Amino acid sequence: MSEVINEAVKRLSAKLSGGFDGCAKFVIEGEGAIMLDSAGVRAGDDEADVTLTASADVFQQILEGDLNPTTAFMSGKLSVDGNMGLAMQLGSVLS
Numbered sequence: 783m784s785e786v787i788n789e790a791v792k793r794l795s796a797k798l799s800g801g802f803d804g805c806a807k808f809v810i811e812g813e814g815a816i817m818l819d820s821a822g823v824r825a826g827d828d829e830a831d832v833t834l835t836a837s838a839d840v841f842q843q844i845l846e847g848d849l850n851p852t853t854a855f856m857s858g859k860l861s862v863d864g865n866m867g868l869a870m871q872l873g874s875v876l877s
Contacts, residue, residue: 786813786838787825793845794823797875804868809835818872832864834872844876851876 787810794808794816802818807830809815817826836844840859843849851873854860862869 784813786810786842787816790816790841790845791823791825794818798823802872802875804832804865804871805830806868806872807833808841809833810841811835811837813838830864832862832866832868832872834860834862834869836860847877 790808790810798818801820801822803820805817805819805828807815807817807826807828809827814825815827817824817828817830836854836859840849840854844851844854844860849859851860852870855862855869855873
């Protein structure tokens with residue numbers, strides 16, 4: 783598994799210590815995918831209610847708070863497929 787995925791799982795786990803109400807997947811282009819659900823955060827590529835896709839650089843900027851997820855989406859740096867309500871919920875957690 784990629785070091786980018788391992789680090790992202792650690793950082794997202796800290797932000798979502800109580801898990802996530804729903805099932806979301808972050809796809810980091812060229813690195814892999816991360817699942818977020820009520821059980822917590824883990825590397826994986828399962829079916830999800832919403833899938834967010836971004837480059838490793840954009841994903842890192844979002845995690846570090848340097849890029850707002852909504853801004854990333856509106857500027858085309860983050861794509862969302864599926865339940866937009868869940869994506870917005872996740873975006874508010876990451877902001």
